[in-house]
Amino acid sequence: MPQQTAPSSDAPRYVVGVDLGGTNIVVGVMPEDGSREIAMRSQPTRADLGADVVVDRICQMVEDAITIARAETGATREQFVGVGVGAPGPLDRGRGVVLIAPNLGWRDLPLRALIMDRVGLAATLDNDANCATLGEWWTGAARGARNVVGITIGTGIGGGLILDGRLYHGSSDMAGEIGHMTIDSNGRRCNCGNYGCLEAYASGPAIAERAREAINADEPSVLSSLVGGKLERITAQTVYEASEKGDPLAREVVRDTARFLGAGIANLLNTFNPDCVVIAGGVTQAGDALFEPLNAEVRRRAFRPVVEACRIVPGILPGSAGVVGAVATFLQQNQ
Numbered sequence: 001m002p003q004q005t006a007p008s009s010d011a012p013r014y015v016v017g018v019d020l021g022g023t024n025i026v027v028g029v030m031p032e033d034g035s036r037e038i039a040m041r042s043q044p045t046r047a048d049l050g051a052d053v054v055v056d057r058i059c060q061m062v063e064d065a066i067t068i069a070r071a072e073t074g075a076t077r078e079q080f081v082g083v084g085v086g087a088p089g090p091l092d093r094g095r096g097v098v099l100i101a102p103n104l105g106w107r108d109l110p111l112r113a114l115i116m117d118r119v120g121l122a123a124t125l126d127n128d129a130n131c132a133t134l135g136e137w138w139t140g141a142a143r144g145a146r147n148v149v150g151i152t153i154g155t156g157i158g159g160g161l162i163l164d165g166r167l168y169h170g171s172s173d174m175a176g177e178i179g180h181m182t183i184d185s186n187g188r189r190c191n192c193g194n195y196g197c198l199e200a201y202a203s204g205p206a207i208a209e210r211a212r213e214a215i216n217a218d219e220p221s222v223l224s225s226l227v228g229g230k231l232e233r234i235t236a237q238t239v240y241e242a243s244e245k246g247d248p249l250a251r252e253v254v255r256d257t258a259r260f261l262g263a264g265i266a267n268l269l270n271t272f273n274p275d276c277v278v279i280a281g282g283v284t285q286a287g288d289a290l291f292e293p294l295n296a297e298v299r300r301r302a303f304r305p306v307v308e309a310c311r312i313v314p315g316i317l318p319g320s321a322g323v324v325g326a327v328a329t330f331l332q333q334n335q
């Protein structure tokens with residue numbers, strides 16, 4: 001066990017990152033230069049057990065991560081300077097409060113203070129999709145870019161904006177809600193109550209729903225046999241698998257997904273003129289079947305100099321982008 005001595009001025013500082021999701025909590029440690037991920041661990045969130053239990057588990061995971069990282073690096077406890085937390089929004093970053101998190105059943109939970117009190121370290125709180133974007137920018141696929149749009153596609157569609165190398169939060173910490181941009185003013189109803197949001201077309205559940213609708217319209221597909229005739233079992237994942245097998249219906253669903261995403265991304269390109277768009281989530285498994293028609297749609301809709309300035313890439317930090325970005329947000333706010 002290393003001695004408990006004050007770190008010398010050149011001793012590396014370490015930050016713990018927490019990515020709190022509706023399904024899993026992921027925790028890990030990184031040195032401030034971002035050179036490696038240490039002690040990355042995931043546990044089920046179990047939001048049904050209540051906020052106290054979830055906060056307990058987060059704090060225990062933070063302590064465990066510090067213990068493992070100290071054993072691996074020989075660092076002292078004093079070299080751990082803080083905890084960056086990414087959580088579902090909307091949030092009040094200034095007060096460190098989760099305002100509303102439907103998937104967790106939380107309202108007005110002072111998450112940052114609860115973690116600081118228990119762990120005894122400084123902490124920051126930011127939106128999970130912002131963190132995922134910042135993670136891909138710091139050590140992932142958007143590295144080296146100045147202006148980045150991050151899109152995370154899962155149960156919903158989250159987004160983050162990095163402008164001139166810093167997260168852009170907007171006037172009330174709500175910037176980057178890319179999933180709720182309207183792409184069809186008379187379109188499908190979204191979970192947010194609006195009609196025609198991108199999320200209502202291109203989220204995982206929306207992709208599965210569009211496939212079910214096409215099958216119900218009597219279009220032939222191997223999809224129904226893939227799920228044993230139980231159409232409710234179709235997920236975005238099964239659609240990608242069927243598409244890879246060459247199933248025409250699944251391919252059409254993936255192509256349509258690419259068109260919807262391409263329309264949304266063209267709006268973002270014309271608005272922000274980014275040098276990188278990074279797309280994360282299961283949908284990137286569709287590979288070229290997604291990215292080729294997506295790029296074509298963006299080229300059709302956005303201004304040419306804007307398209308030429310931008311690369312559209314899949315994320316390369318599945319599972320850890322949120323933790324990496326949570327560490328990065330702590331460092332950006334504590335420079």
Ligand SMILES: [Zn+2]
Nearest residue numbers: 180190192197
């Ligand atoms: Zn919406």
